[in-house]
Amino acid sequence: xxxTPAQTRPPAPERGASPQDGRVTAEACAALLADLRNxxxxxxCVTNAVVTNFTANVLLALGAAPxxxxxxxxxxxxxxxxxxxxxxxxxxxxxxxxxMREAAEAAGSAGTPWVLDxxxxxxxxxxxxxxxxxxxxxxxxxxxxxxxxxxxxGAGGGGRGVxxxxxxxxxxxxxxALAQRHGSVVAISGPVDAVVPAxxxxxxxxNGTPLLTRVTGGGCALGAVMAAFASLxxxxxxAATAATGVYTLAAEKAAALAAGPGTFAPAFLDALAAIxxxxxxxxxxxxxxx
Amino acid sequence: xxxTPAQTRPPAPERGASPQDGRVTAEACAALLADLRNxxxxxxCVTNAVVTNFTANVLLALGAAPxxxxxxxxxxxxxxxxxxxxxxxxxxxxxxxxxMREAAEAAGSAGTPWVLDxxxxxxxxxxxxxxxxxxxxxxxxxxxxxxxxxxxxGAGGGGRGVxxxxxxxxxxxxxxALAQRHGSVVAISGPVDAVVPAxxxxxxxxNGTPLLTRVTGGGCALGAVMAAFASLxxxxxxAATAATGVYTLAAEKAAALAAGPGTFAPAFLDALAAIxxxxxxxxxxxxxxx
Amino acid sequence: xxxTPAQTRPPAPERGASPQDGRVTAEACAALLADLRNxxxxxxCVTNAVVTNFTANVLLALGAAPxxxxxxxxxxxxxxxxxxxxxxxxxxxxxxxxxMREAAEAAGSAGTPWVLDxxxxxxxxxxxxxxxxxxxxxxxxxxxxxxxxxxxxGAGGGGRGVxxxxxxxxxxxxxxALAQRHGSVVAISGPVDAVVPAxxxxxxxxNGTPLLTRVTGGGCALGAVMAAFASLxxxxxxAATAATGVYTLAAEKAAALAAGPGTFAPAFLDALAAIxxxxxxxxxxxxxxx
Numbered sequence: 118x119x120x121t122p123a124q125t126r127p128p129a130p131e132r133g134a135s136p137q138d139g140r141v142t143a144e145a146c147a148a149l150l151a152d153l154r155n156x157x158x159x160x161x162c163v164t165n166a167v168v169t170n171f172t173a174n175v176l177l178a179l180g181a182a183p184x185x186x187x188x189x190x191x192x193x194x195x196x197x198x199x200x201x202x203x204x205x206x207x208x209x210x211x212x213x214x215x216x217m218r219e220a221a222e223a224a225g226s227a228g229t230p231w232v233l234d235x236x237x238x239x240x241x242x243x244x245x246x247x248x249x250x251x252x253x254x255x256x257x258x259x260x261x262x263x264x265x266x267x268x269x270x271g272a273g274g275g276g277r278g279v280x281x282x283x284x285x286x287x288x289x290x291x292x293x294a295l296a297q298r299h300g301s302v303v304a305i306s307g308p309v310d311a312v313v314p315a316x317x318x319x320x321x322x323x324n325g326t327p328l329l330t331r332v333t334g335g336g337c338a339l340g341a342v343m344a345a346f347a348s349l350x351x352x353x354x355x356a357a358t359a360a361t362g363v364y365t366l367a368a369e370k371a372a373a374l375a376a377g378p379g380t381f382a383p384a385f386l387d388a389l390a391a392i393x394x395x396x397x398x399x400x401x402x403x404x405x406x407x
Numbered sequence: 408x409x410x411t412p413a414q415t416r417p418p419a420p421e422r423g424a425s426p427q428d429g430r431v432t433a434e435a436c437a438a439l440l441a442d443l444r445n446x447x448x449x450x451x452c453v454t455n456a457v458v459t460n461f462t463a464n465v466l467l468a469l470g471a472a473p474x475x476x477x478x479x480x481x482x483x484x485x486x487x488x489x490x491x492x493x494x495x496x497x498x499x500x501x502x503x504x505x506x507m508r509e510a511a512e513a514a515g516s517a518g519t520p521w522v523l524d525x526x527x528x529x530x531x532x533x534x535x536x537x538x539x540x541x542x543x544x545x546x547x548x549x550x551x552x553x554x555x556x557x558x559x560x561g562a563g564g565g566g567r568g569v570x571x572x573x574x575x576x577x578x579x580x581x582x583x584a585l586a587q588r589h590g591s592v593v594a595i596s597g598p599v600d601a602v603v604p605a606x607x608x609x610x611x612x613x614n615g616t617p618l619l620t621r622v623t624g625g626g627c628a629l630g631a632v633m634a635a636f637a638s639l640x641x642x643x644x645x646a647a648t649a650a651t652g653v654y655t656l657a658a659e660k661a662a663a664l665a666a667g668p669g670t671f672a673p674a675f676l677d678a679l680a681a682i683x684x685x686x687x688x689x690x691x692x693x694x695x696x697x
Numbered sequence: 698x699x700x701t702p703a704q705t706r707p708p709a710p711e712r713g714a715s716p717q718d719g720r721v722t723a724e725a726c727a728a729l730l731a732d733l734r735n736x737x738x739x740x741x742c743v744t745n746a747v748v749t750n751f752t753a754n755v756l757l758a759l760g761a762a763p764x765x766x767x768x769x770x771x772x773x774x775x776x777x778x779x780x781x782x783x784x785x786x787x788x789x790x791x792x793x794x795x796x797m798r799e800a801a802e803a804a805g806s807a808g809t810p811w812v813l814d815x816x817x818x819x820x821x822x823x824x825x826x827x828x829x830x831x832x833x834x835x836x837x838x839x840x841x842x843x844x845x846x847x848x849x850x851g852a853g854g855g856g857r858g859v860x861x862x863x864x865x866x867x868x869x870x871x872x873x874a875l876a877q878r879h880g881s882v883v884a885i886s887g888p889v890d891a892v893v894p895a896x897x898x899x900x901x902x903x904n905g906t907p908l909l910t911r912v913t914g915g916g917c918a919l920g921a922v923m924a925a926f927a928s929l930x931x932x933x934x935x936a937a938t939a940a941t942g943v944y945t946l947a948a949e950k951a952a953a954l955a956a957g958p959g960t961f962a963p964a965f966l967d968a969l970a971a972i973x974x975x976x977x978x979x980x981x982x983x984x985x986x987x
Contacts, residue, residue, distance in 0.1 A: 167749045167765045169457045173623035178668045183623065185457045188500050190533045198530070210768050210792050212500050240778075243770045331970070333753035333763065378758045379966025386669025390621070459747045463913035468958045473913065475747045478790050480823045488820070502790050676959025680911070 141312075141320050141352075143401040146359035147394035149349055154180045158200035158348040162341050163187040163217050165207025165236065168334030171382070172203075175338040178389040179363070181345040186220075188212060193219030197227035201344030204251060205234040205337055206244045214247050221254045230257040230347035230356075233301075234340040239268030252299055257347050258357050259295055260304045260340045263288035270294050289313060302353040304343065304361060306336050309404075312357045320358045323402040325365035331378035332385075339364050362401045367392045369400070431602075431610050431642075433691040436649035437684035439639055444470045448490035448638040452631050453477040453507050455497025455526065458624030461672070462493075465628040468679040469653070471635040476510075478502060483509030487517035491634035494541060495524040495627055496534045504537050511544045520547040520637035520646075523591075524630040529558030542589055547637050548647050549585055550594045550630045553578035560584050579603060592643040594633065594651060596626050599694075602647045610648045613692040615655035621668035622675075629654050652691045657682045659690070721892075721900050721932075723981040726939035727974035729929055734760045738780030738928040742921050743767040743797050745787025745816065748914030751962070752783075755918040758969040759943070761925040766800075768792060773799030777807035781924030784831060785814040785917055786824045794827050801834045810837040810927035810936075813881075814920040819848030832879055837927050838937050839875055840884045840920045843868035850874050869893060882933040884923065884941060886916050889984075892937045900938045903982040905945035906952035908961045919944050942981045947972045949980070 159182045164172055173183040186195040189212060196202050202224045204217045224231040233256035235248040248269055252259065261269065263284045270291035285307070292303035292313035303313045310322040329335035342364050346356040367388035375381035449472045454462055463473040476485040479502060486492050492514045494507045514521040523546035525538040538559055542549065551559065553574050560581035575597070582593035582603035593603045600612040619625035632654050636646040657678035665671035739762045744752055753763040766775040769792060776782050782804045784797045804811040813836035815828040828849055832839065841849065843864045850871035865887070872883035872893035883893045890902040909915035922944050926936040947968035955961035 165765070166456050166746050167753055170460055170623060170750055173457055174668070174672075177621050177623060184527075185455070185498060186527075186531065187498060188533060191531045194531060208765060208767060237764075237766075241766065241771045241774060243768060331757050333750060333757060377967030377970045378754070379963035379968075379970070382754075383669035383673060383963060386672075387665075387667030388669075390667040390669070456746050460750055460913060463747055464958070464962075467911050467913060474817075475745070475788060476817075476821065477788060478823060481821045484821060673959030673963060677957030678959075680957040680959070 141355050141358050141403070143362070143398050143403060145355055146362045146401055147397035149346055149355065149359040150363055150392070150397055151394045152349045153345060156200070156349060157182055158345045159184055159198070160201050160203065160341055160344045160348070161186050161192075161195050161199035161220065162203045162205070162344075163192055163213060163220050164203055164205035164337060164341070165209075167207060168205075168337040171332075171334040172338045172341045174386055175389060176341055176345060178386040179342060179345065180390070181342075183341070187216045189215040189219060192216035193223040196220045196223035196229050196231075199224070199229055200348035202229055202231035203234065203341045203344045204231060204256070205236060205340055206238065206248055206251075207234075207236040207337060209244045209247055214243075217247065217251060221251055221256070225254055230344065230353070232256060232258045232260055232340045232344045232347065234260050234337060235265050235269045236261070236337065238265055239271075252295070255299050256301050257353050258304060258343050259299070259301045260306065260336075260343055260357075262306050262336065266295065266303060266305050267291045289319065302357050304357045306339065310361045310365065312354060312361065314354045317354075320354065321404050322358060322361045322365060323404050324362060324369050324400065326368050326372035328372050328375060328378055328381045329365070329368050332382050358403070362403070363392060363397060364389075366397060366400045370396075431645050431648050431693070433652070433688050433693060435645055436652045436691055437687035439636055439645065439649040440653050440682070440687055441684045442639045443635060446490070446639060447472055448635045449474055449488075450491050450493065450631055450634045450638070451476050451482075451485050451489035451510065452493045452495070452634075453482055453503060453510050454493055454495035454627060454631070457497060458495075458627040461622075461624035462628045462631045464676055465679060466631055466635060468676040469632060469635065470680070471632075473631070477506045479505040479509060482506035483513040486510045486513035486519050486521075489514070489519055490638035492519055492521035493524065493631045493634045494521060494546070495526060495630055496528065496538055497524075497526040497627060499534045499537055504533075507537065507541060511541055511546070515544055520634065520643070522546060522548045522550055522630045522634045522637065524550050524627060525555050525559045526551070526627065528555055529561075542585070545589050546591050547643050548594060548633050549589070549591045550596065550626075550633055550647075552596050552626065556585065556593060556595055557581045579609065592647050594647045596629065600651045600655065602644060602651065604644045610644065611694050612648060612651045612655060613694050614652060614659050614690065616658050616662035618662050618665060618668055618671045619655070619658050622672050648693070652693070653682060653687060654679075656687060656690045721935050721938050721983070723942070723978050723983060725935055726942045726981055727977035729926055729935065729939040730943055730972070730977055731974045732929045733925060736780070736929060737762050738925045739764055739778070740781050740783065740921055740925045740928070741766050741772075741775050741779035741800065742783045742785070742924075743772055743793060743800050744783055744785035744917060744921070745789075747787060748785075748917040751912075751914035752918045752921045754966055755969060756921055756925060758966040759922060759925065760970070761922075763921070767796045769795040769799060772796035773803040776800045776803035776809050776811075779804070779809055780928035782809055782811035783814065783921045783924045784811060784836070785816060785920055786818065786828055787814075787816040787917060789824045789827055794823075797827065797831060801831055801836070805834055810924065810933070812836060812838045812840055812920045812924045812927065814840050814917060815845050815849045816841075816917065818845055819851075832875070835879050836881050837933050838884060838923050839879070839881045840886065840916075840923055840937070842886050842916065846875065846883060846885050847871045869899065882937050884937045886919065890941045890945065892934060892941065894934045897934075900934065901984050902938060902941045902945060903984050904942060904949050904980065906948050908952050908955060908958055909945070909948050911958035912962050912965075938983070942983070943972060943977060944969075946977060946980045950976075
């Protein structure tokens with residue numbers, strides 16, 4: 118079964134339980150993982166056909182409940198009862214684009230946190246137009262790699278051209294611009310991940326394994342995990358950091374057991390199921406500095 | 408390749424070979440597994456995007472042949488030559504809903520047994536409307552969890568309200584009503600599975616593992632396996648029981664080898680390929696009682 | 698993430714680097730594998746919903762970059778910047794068929810090599826019509842099993858009826874006819890694979906394992922690998938042979954480690970990542986004859 122019927126879900130967890138004093142620490146991330154295991158948030162995914170199976174399995178392994186409700190007429194109906202929503206532009210058919218808009222608008226109206234993943238925007242016109250409209254709706258979190266964040270900032274209008282030869286620095290500038298323009302937190306995936314708020318310090322997460330880039334959906338499923346964490350706290354910076362940290366730390370543990378990208382995927386799901394708050398306190402690497 | 412060309416399939420197996428005296432026993436289930444391995448039934452699946460890959464792999468592992476023929480113009484063309492058909496409402500796009508109706512109608516006309524899986528009906532309007540229309544076509548088997556069976560019985564019209572606080576009992580009543588109304592056998596998935604005929608004793612199957620609920624498609628793929636077994640006998644009660652028993656017993660064996668939900672999935676496919684009729688006789692647990 | 702943004706891709710590798718003297722040898726196949734690892738070709742796939750995840754993972758494991766760009770308005774935009782294109786007819790919705798035509802036409806105009814996989818053509822009318830139109834556009838490589846190649850040759854018009862009782866011989870005749878009619882190389886998958894040029898000797902590849910037929914996408918993903926190899930050389934006969942050889946040899950190695958079809962799939966991905974040019978020289982079996 119791919120959906121958990123909405124009527125049997127527990128009520129949405131209270132938000133704001135976890136963040137103590139606004140500081141994003143390994144301890145706060147660990148506490149949010151404990152909250153996730155208790156709440157089992159219901160995460161609606163309007164995501165691409167390539168990774169929908171892996172994304173659902175990542176959520177299930179971690180302890181969340183996936184609901185891949187992605188057709189017009191249902192996507193908007195479901196978003197208000199979901200704990201969090203993912204909108205991923207990987208294979209944006211007409212039907213999916215209509216469902217994305219429904220889900221994002223309904224999530225916005227209902228106060229359901231939602232994550233936008235602007236897969237491969239920039240060169241490809243259909244998804245770039247769709248991303249421009251979606252980002253204007255103010256996602257709670259925007260997740261992408263450096264190129265996507267740079268392209269989305271440009272596509273959003275009013276952005277400056279990308280003239281830096283340092284892609285990471287350019288992406289941080291673009292992320293900051295997006296964050297300020299749309300009231301979002303922006304997460305940039307890369308060898309070291311960065312989470313960028315509208316103002317204040319950028320958080321860096323230095324965990325993970327290159328094997329995550331050898332499995333399709335390695336980035337996309339992280340967007341769904343961010344939606345799960347964002348349902349547990351109003352602090353989107355903490356949510357995006359905790360999601361990134363738990364996800365990449367589990368990947369690191371799985372890489373130690375894997376013989377290649379094939380055996381990495383099941384080991385990663387096992388690690389997501391097994392990772393504990395204590396593991397997060399011990400293993401999460403949040404280096405200082407901007 | 409995802410389809411086995413219809414013209415190269417062996418003729419459909421004769422139905423009615425297995426049920427001896429109408430009693431559903433472990434021995435009768437084991438005999439039906441032997442029949443499946445000999446016949447390699449061709450199972451057409453109109454199923455959701457999340458689980459289509461896993462469902463095809465479950466059928467292949469078990470020894471059946473999947474044919475994911477799910478577009479309008481082909482779905483109805485194929486159902487008469489298929490051994491059995493699955494219609495699963497998990498991601499019901501316009502195109503899929505049209506294909507579902509085609510496949511169900513053609514299966515009905517041709518005498519091809521078919522299974523309806525009303526994923527997440529109740530709250531979500533598009534699939535609930537579709538399920539109401541499909542169930543009226545008289546599926547051979549209806550498969551769902553307790554909530555889905557209760558919702559479908561209500562949606563079918565003429566059902567009594569669900570007023571029981573005991574969900575299992577309510578689901579058994581709903582299943583019986585559906586079975587009588589539509590001439591179907593109704594299979595309810597849960598910690599102990601129940602198979603409910605229009606009249607006569609409910610069969611219970613007490614095998615399985617909670618890991619089946621941690622892999623997306625754990626329930627959906629069982630619907631496809633039911634379609635495979637239903638092609639081997641006119642006794643739908645036996646078919647649904649044998650499918651449930653073989654499937655959950657293989658899952659039990661896989662759970663003993665798995666380190667988590669990630670490694671469970673490949674172990675489960677291995678177990679489906681390896682399970683023998685003798686294993687079924689020895690391991691199937693069909694407790695008495697209604 | 699499912700796409701690698703086009704603008705960050707390295708330029709397409711020069712074609713023609715590998716084939717030395719027109720002979721298809723294990724050494725030439727090994728050299729092409731080395732080229733693939735260096736070039737990391739970007740392979741656009743318009744493929745079916747069942748196998749899209751597995752196909753992307755096969756490409757990633759091998760060292761290529763998948764781009765599952767399969768919607769109208771983007772498919773044709775992307776094909777000129779892709780290194781190679783796969784068009785697979787497994788689940789041909791309206792949207793996919795339009796995208797297939799776009800991708801094939803744009804690939805043809807731009808000189809991007811492309812592979813056609815006519816899944817299950819013959820009996821099913823929608824895909825058979827689509828295949829007839831697509832094959833007329835002159836794919837670089839056509840890949841299928843014997844039945845599909847025979848059906849496609851008939852469907853192409855002007856073909857002789859299939860009157861042979863020897864399916865392999867009939868498929869070779871059909872393949873030769875297709876190759877001559879459309880300027881393609883035709884690859885027939887089977888216990889021993891055959892690669893058929895318009896004129897000259899048929900190449901046979903005698904590697905592999907029956908487990909490849911117990912995993913959905915075992916054939917379909919090979920089409921994507923052929924598109925990757927075809928981007929590295931103008932010699933389509935060598936490309937199809939090298940793809941088949943590397944793929945089936947990796948499968949052979951994985952089968953030795955697998956306990957069944959479930960554990961075979963991750964072991965196969967590991968083997969695709971690990972296989973070296975030296976392994977190809979040592980293990981590839983290209984028997985003489987025709």
